[in-house]
Amino acid sequence: PPTAxxxxxxxxxxxxxxxxxxxxERYFAPGLPVTVRPGHIGDRHDIDRxxxxxxxxxxxxxxxxxxxxxxxxxxxISALHYVEDGRGLIxxxxxxxxxxxxxxxxxxxxxxxETGLLTFDMVLHPHYLxxxxxxxxxxxxxxxxxxxxxxxxxxxxxxxxxxxxxxLVGFAEQYRFARSFGLPGEDPCDVLLLRAEG
Numbered sequence: 001p002p003t004a005x006x007x008x009x010x011x012x013x014x015x016x017x018x019x020x021x022x023x024x025e026r027y028f029a030p031g032l033p034v035t036v037r038p039g040h041i042g043d044r045h046d047i048d049r050x051x052x053x054x055x056x057x058x059x060x061x062x063x064x065x066x067x068x069x070x071x072x073x074x075x076x077i078s079a080l081h082y083v084e085d086g087r088g089l090i091x092x093x094x095x096x097x098x099x100x101x102x103x104x105x106x107x108x109x110x111x112x113x114e115t116g117l118l119t120f121d122m123v124l125h126p127h128y129l130x131x132x133x134x135x136x137x138x139x140x141x142x143x144x145x146x147x148x149x150x151x152x153x154x155x156x157x158x159x160x161x162x163x164x165x166x167x168l169v170g171f172a173e174q175y176r177f178a179r180s181f182g183l184p185g186e187d188p189c190d191v192l193l194l195r196a197e198g
Contacts, residue, residue: 024054030127032095036138039080039090039103046100047076047092051125060126064162067181067191068154069109070121079105088118089146091139093131101128104139106148118143120153120171120196122162132165140169140196151196156181158189170197 017023027050039047051057066074073079076090083090088107092100104122120140124132143151153171155163158181171194182188 020053021055024050024056027099028054028056028101028125028127029095029097029099032097032099034093034095034101034128034131034134036091036093036135036142038142039076039083039092041080043092043100043103044077044080047103047123050100051123054125056126062183064123064159065156065181066121066123067156068193069111069119070154072109072111073105073107073121076103076123079103079107082107082109088148089139089142091135091142093124093128093135093138095128101125102132102135104135106139106143106151116150118148118151120151120166122165124162124165129161129165132161133168136165136169153194153196155192155194156189157192158186163192166194171195172197 017026073082079090082088083105087110088105090103090105093102094100102122102124104120106118106120108118120136122132122135122139124135140151143149152174153166155166157163173192174195175193177191177193179188180191
C-alpha cells in the first residue's frame, strides 16, 4: 500500500523516504530528460517491482493493456526471456536521475498467427506519457538497425493514449477486430491490428 513502511518491496528506510508513497513520487518525478536504451536483466527490479507498486501506474492500468499476442509477455522479465532466446529486442526509457519509467519490445512471440511478423508493445508510467513517442520511435529505430522489420501492434481502441502514440510513430491500421476486448462491467471495445509503415 502507498502508506506502507515495509512489505513486498522490503523496508523503506526513513533516511531514503518516509514512506513508499514518497519514494514512488521521487522515483517517478515527472519532467526529467529521458533516453532510450536496450534493456537488460539489471532493469528487472525497477520495472517489475517499482512499476507494479506505483500508485499512478496502478490507476493507469485500467486504460493501458497488453492485448492479443502481447498478453503472452505481461512483464518485463517475460519479454526479456524472448530477447535472450534471440527473438527480438527490448528497450527501456530512463530518466536523467536513473529511474526506469517504461519499456517497449519488438518480439517474435512464436505464434502461427504472426508468421513473418514481429510484435511491438510498450508499458509507460503515466508521468511520462509525453515521452511515449520517444520510447516507441527509439525502439523501432533499434529494431530497424537490427533488421527486425515487418513490425505490427495490437492495441485496444479504448487504450486511447497508447493508440495515439503508435499512430504518431507511423503505425497504420490494417484490421479491426470488432468488440473483441472487454473488462468486467464494461462494454467490449475493438482491437486494432496496426503495422509500422516506413
